[in-house]
Amino acid sequence: MLTIPVRTLPAILALVSLSLPLFIGCEKPQPSQPGEPPKPKGTEEKPPAETSPAETPSAMDKGTTPPPALNPPLNQTPAETKTPAETETTEAADPPPLPARELFAGWEKPRLALFLTGEQHGYIEPCGCTGLTNQKGGLNRRFTFLNQLRKDKGWDVVALDAGNQVRRFGRQAEIKFQTTANAIKQMDYEVITFGPDDLRLSVDEVFVAVADEDPEKTRFMAANASLLGVTPSYRIIEQGGLKIGVTGVFGDRRRDQVSNNEVEFQGAVEGLEAVWPELEAAKCDLYVLLASASLEESREYARKFPGFRLIVTAGGVGEPTLEMEKIEGTDAEMVQVGVKGMFAGVVGLYGDQAQEMKYERVPLDSRFPDSDEMMQLLANYQQQLEALGWDGLGIKPIEHPTGREFVGSNKCGECHSTAFEIWENTPHSHATQTLVHPPERYEVARHFDPECIACHVVGWNQSQYVPYKSGYLSLEETPLMQGVGCENCHGPGATHVAAEEGELMLSDEEITKLRQDMVLPLDAARQTCIKCHDIDNSPDFHVKGAFDEYWEQVEHYGKD
Numbered sequence: 001m002l003t004i005p006v007r008t009l010p011a012i013l014a015l016v017s018l019s020l021p022l023f024i025g026c027e028k029p030q031p032s033q034p035g036e037p038p039k040p041k042g043t044e045e046k047p048p049a050e051t052s053p054a055e056t057p058s059a060m061d062k063g064t065t066p067p068p069a070l071n072p073p074l075n076q077t078p079a080e081t082k083t084p085a086e087t088e089t090t091e092a093a094d095p096p097p098l099p100a101r102e103l104f105a106g107w108e109k110p111r112l113a114l115f116l117t118g119e120q121h122g123y124i125e126p127c128g129c130t131g132l133t134n135q136k137g138g139l140n141r142r143f144t145f146l147n148q149l150r151k152d153k154g155w156d157v158v159a160l161d162a163g164n165q166v167r168r169f170g171r172q173a174e175i176k177f178q179t180t181a182n183a184i185k186q187m188d189y190e191v192i193t194f195g196p197d198d199l200r201l202s203v204d205e206v207f208v209a210v211a212d213e214d215p216e217k218t219r220f221m222a223a224n225a226s227l228l229g230v231t232p233s234y235r236i237i238e239q240g241g242l243k244i245g246v247t248g249v250f251g252d253r254r255r256d257q258v259s260n261n262e263v264e265f266q267g268a269v270e271g272l273e274a275v276w277p278e279l280e281a282a283k284c285d286l287y288v289l290l291a292s293a294s295l296e297e298s299r300e301y302a303r304k305f306p307g308f309r310l311i312v313t314a315g316g317v318g319e320p321t322l323e324m325e326k327i328e329g330t331d332a333e334m335v336q337v338g339v340k341g342m343f344a345g346v347v348g349l350y351g352d353q354a355q356e357m358k359y360e361r362v363p364l365d366s367r368f369p370d371s372d373e374m375m376q377l378l379a380n381y382q383q384q385l386e387a388l389g390w391d392g393l394g395i396k397p398i399e400h401p402t403g404r405e406f407v408g409s410n411k412c413g414e415c416h417s418t419a420f421e422i423w424e425n426t427p428h429s430h431a432t433q434t435l436v437h438p439p440e441r442y443e444v445a446r447h448f449d450p451e452c453i454a455c456h457v458v459g460w461n462q463s464q465y466v467p468y469k470s471g472y473l474s475l476e477e478t479p480l481m482q483g484v485g486c487e488n489c490h491g492p493g494a495t496h497v498a499a500e501e502g503e504l505m506l507s508d509e510e511i512t513k514l515r516q517d518m519v520l521p522l523d524a525a526r527q528t529c530i531k532c533h534d535i536d537n538s539p540d541f542h543v544k545g546a547f548d549e550y551w552e553q554v555e556h557y558g559k560d
Contacts, residue, residue, distance in 0.1 A: 104360055110348030112240030113155045114288070115146060117344050118162025118314045118337035121197070122173070124180060125378060125441075126342075127452075127537045132440050133366040134539065136342035139183045140375065141368035145344060146187050148368075156240035159187060162314040162337050163248065163292045164195025171393045172385065172450060173197075174205040179381045181209035184219065186373055191235050193222045193248025193290040195314060196257035203227055203262035222248040222292075224271025226264040233275050236282045242354055245284035247275050249301060251293025251315075268293070272305050280307060286354040288312065295336075302332040310347065310357065312337065320345060324359045335359060340536075370441065379444045386448035390473070395450055397469045398461065402517075404492035405470035406459040408480030411497055412487070419486070419556035426554050428484040431456040436475070447475070455532035458485040459492070462531045470494065489528050490518045519558075522551070 126135035149155045165180040166173045177198065184192060198206060207227050210220035221232040225248075234247035249268050258265075266274070272289075279287060289308040291298040295315035302311045311327065311334040320336035320343050327334055335345045343363055350356040385393065400406075409429075413420030423429055435447040435456050446452040450465040458481040459471020467473060470492070472481035487493050496514045498504045506514075520528065526547045533541035533550075540546055 103362060104346075104348075107348055107358060107360075108350075109153070109155060110350055110358070111156070111354070112242050112244070112349045113149060113157045114244075114310070114347040114349065115149065115157050115159040115344060116162070116312050116335055116337060116347065117142065117159070117341060118290075118292075118312070119164045119195070119339050120166075120180065120341035121164055121339065122167040122176060123340040123342075124176060124183075124381075135536075136363050136365050137340055138364065138374075139180070139377065140370045141364040141366075142341070142344060143183070143187055143371045143374045144368040145362065145364060147371070149346070158237055158239055158244060159189040160246060160288065160290060160312060161189055161192040162195070162290045162312050163193040164197050164314060166201065167197050169197070169200045171388065174201050175381065175384055177201055177206060178209045179377055181220075183374060183377055186377075189219055190237050191246045191248065191290065192220050193292055194220060194225050194250060195292045196250075196254045199225065199250075199258045199260055199263050203260060222250050222271070223275040224266040224268050225250040228262065229264055233271070234279055236279075236284065240349075242286065242349060243282065243284045244354075245279040245282055245287045246290065247272070247279065247288075248290040249293060251291065251297040253294055253297060254292065268297070268301060269304060272301065276305055276307065285352075286310065286349065291315070295334075298334060299327050302327045302330050302334065306330045306332065308332055309354075310335065312345075319343065320361055322361055324357070333357065333359075375441070375443060378441070382444050382446060382449060385450075389448070390450070390467070393450065395466050397467045397471065397473075398464075400459075400468040400492050402492060405494040406468065406481065406487050406492045407494040407497050408458065409483065409485035409487070410480055412485070412493060415500070416486070416556075416559055418560050419558070422554060422556045423486065428488075428554070430482075431484040432472075432475070432482040455537070456484065457481055458483065458487050468492070484532075489520050489525065493518060525551070 120137075123137050125138035125140060126132060146157065146159060149157050161184065166177050192210075207230075210218065210227065210231065212218045215232065218232055220227075221235065223233045226233070234245065237244040237246060249272055250265070252268050255265060287308045288310045289298075289301060289305070289312070291301060291311055291313045293301065293313065293315055295313060298311050298313035298315050302308055309332050311332055313334055313336055316336045317339060320338040324333040324335055324347075326332075335347065337343065337345065341364070343361055346360045346362060348358040348360075350358070390396075409420065409423065413423075427434075432447060432453075435449075435452055436445055438444065438446065447456070453472070454460040454462045454465045457472035459468045459478075460466065461468065472478050475482065495504070496518050499506050499511045499514050529547070529550075530541065532538070535542055541550065
């Protein structure tokens with residue numbers, strides 16, 4: 001039996017009694033500097049240059065899976081401004097798509113396949129704001145792909161993950177981690193190591209998610225990081241006639257990202273030195289190291305422990321390399337998992353002792369249909385957010401930096417009627433309703449999700465996912481704050497309105513100053529737009545010249 005610390009029992013019991021629901025996330029990326037598109041975490045290294053052929057491969061098996069999107073349509077959600085340029089300009093600017101290729105072309109059935117993922121970073125599904133066909137990743141697609149390998153192709157598959165399931169911390173991140181842990185169990189992963197964002201969460205919450213009464217089924221582990229001293233440090237897997245030894249390692253350079261005294265750390269080399277003799281004694285056919293570490297560190301560990309023949313690293317940025325990297329001075333090869341869970345890597349093992357390995361990098365794109373199992377998880381996640389509400393998630397309204405309050409677009413329209421009429425005919429005016437009744441994955445409403453609602457209502461901070469005082473709270477409490485309204489761009493207008501209506505005793509100069517404060521110069525507007533139209537949620541907005549095309553759809557000027 002697994003020893004469960006007494007102080008975690010209340011949380012475990014609460015978890016069981018509530019049958020914890022789960023979820024998805026229309027998740028925004030980390031806030032970026034004004035004027036810059038957001039950058040993914042872990043940008044300490046530049047990705048190796050690739051000479052990749054087209055990565056729009058065809059379905060694995062013709063006739064068993066949907067055909068790939070060779071040149072995916074540029075879908076649009078009602079939350080965004082549709083422009084002719086979205087299709088015309090983009091297509092004109094982009095190079096023609098390269099020919100698609102079939103997945104696993106030339107492969108014979110491997111003796112065993114390793115399914116490799118990591119760095120989900122909170123993206124349990126791609127944000128659908130720009131159309132799901134344009135984006136990669138998500139638990140739904142991962143689940144479907146795994147099932148296709150196991151059931152349709154009949155392969156023996158061992159799933160491994162290099163960690164970092166969430167980003168940020170707090171109650172929502174904890175629920176998201178729990179959701180991911182449940183999904184991983186359903187997908188029958190064998191080993192998942194810890195990433196820095198995972199270990200920033202409450203250890204009690206993480207422990208509840210990863211623990212299992214049967215120690216043999218505890219999937220989360222690392223050679224040099226342990227939760228409460230009870231999570232395992234390695235696993236021996238016997239499948240497909242092969243014996244695979246797997247452990248994880250938490251890179252030393254990531255240690256300063258975690259300030260959690262309840263995680264027991266060792267140095268990376270020290271931890272691997274302790275684990276390696278036990279792995280070696282098991283006389284495995286293949287040893288795999290899951291490295292939550294930089295690329296440089298991952299190579300360093302491979303050289304210090306040459307018994308590992310496959311390194312799966314969470315280091316690097318951008319897309320994973322198309323081919324495995326041969327680590328100089330060793331027999332080891334390294335696979336990158338990429339970022340945001342957008343790719344899965346598959347390593348096919350051949351030979352009596354896995355002497356030969358083949359690798360395929362697979363983008364988790366729209367060729368992989370949604371699964372009922374994962375949709376249920378995502379629905380449960382949203383239901384849990386709804387049940388907790390803003391208070392339960394620890395979200396409290398904050399003061400707007402100007403100290404002013406919001407008044408709602410209808411009030412603006414009393415004087416700015418032309419601008420209001422233009423706005424009413426844009427998708428911005430019903431942005432909230434696209435969360436209540438999503439055009440895709442419509443089974444799951446998202447208007448209780450702070451990471452979605454922040455860009456779909458009036459009066460929220462889009463990078464901190466919290467409301468401003470007087471901003472949107474709910475459909476019922478603040479109906480006038482629905483949609484992406486005037487004040488999302490021009491700022492809170494209550495004081496300006498009060499001054500114009502004579503409720504405040506102000507001088508002409510003060511009234512003029514308030515009017516000027518509401519003006520958003522066109523040359524500064526783009527920086528406001530990209531707070532929500534960021535590179536993840538609205539990639540077409542970042543095409544050269546796209547802003548001008550978008551602006552034509554919402555163009556308006558001042559008072560009538």
